[in-house]
Amino acid sequence: MNLDLHEIQGARQRVRRTVSAASLGSEGGDEFEVTGEVTLDLDVRKNESTFRLVGRLDAMLDLGCSRCLERFAWPVRVNxxxxxxxxSEDVGDGDVRIEEADVNTAFYRDEQIDLGQLMHEQFQLTLPMKPLCREDCLGLCAVCGGNRNTTTCQCTNTWEDPRLAGLKNLLNR
Ligand SMILES: [Zn+2]
Ligand SMILES: [Zn+2]
Structure with a gap:
């Protein structure tokens, strides 16, 4: 999905795009899946050949919980x-040299800005390091593998603190 820069006539223009998850397609290897619609609401500010995009991205992603492995919805609303x-201006005499470390700067070519790529990058940035379906997710039972959020298994944790075991021996004497 591209933004054709020929469409930007004035110094400032509002650009709104709503796309379905299906039309975004999925790039294999992502830890998330886009569900529902994605809305991009941008204020495009043109300064000669430089375009600043300021606005908001709204979407709903589907993630896998890192503890119980269940899928859960992850709403995204990023600025x-x-x-x-x-x-083409990057090859010059360093005038428009862009530092690679500056994550907020990107390139466009052929008068097109790749909005699909922009959205994908924003999704990547918003992902939690350890996705959790809920803060207090109980995860999977280490013995039977059951989801402890939804099932109460009878497994007992056989590990015992050796110091406590020592105390027990004392008491049993
Ligand atoms: Zn979970
Ligand atoms: Zn169990």
Whole structure:
């Protein structure tokens, strides 16, 4: 999904896009899945050949819990502030040299900004390190593998603190 920069006539223009999850397609290897619609609401500010995109991205992702492995919904609502510079200007005399460390700067080519890529990157950035279906997810039983959020298994944890075991021996004497 591209933003055709020929469409941006004035110094400032509102760009709104709503796309279905299906039309985004999925790039294999993602830890998330896009569900429902994705809304991109941008204020595009043009300054010669530089375009600044400021706005918001709303979406619903589907993630796997890192403890119990169940899928759960992860709403995404992120603010966007990206600067797009024409790729062809990067080869010059360092005038428009962009530091790679500057994550908020990206390149466009052929007068097109790849909004699909922008969204994908924002999704990646918003993902939690350890996704949890809920803060107090109980995870899986280490013995039977049952989901402890939904089942109460009879497994007992056989590990005993050796110090407590020593105390027990004392008491049993
Ligand atoms: Zn969980
Ligand atoms: Zn169990």
């Amino acid at each position: 966007i502030d990206m600067l797009y510079v024409s790729e």
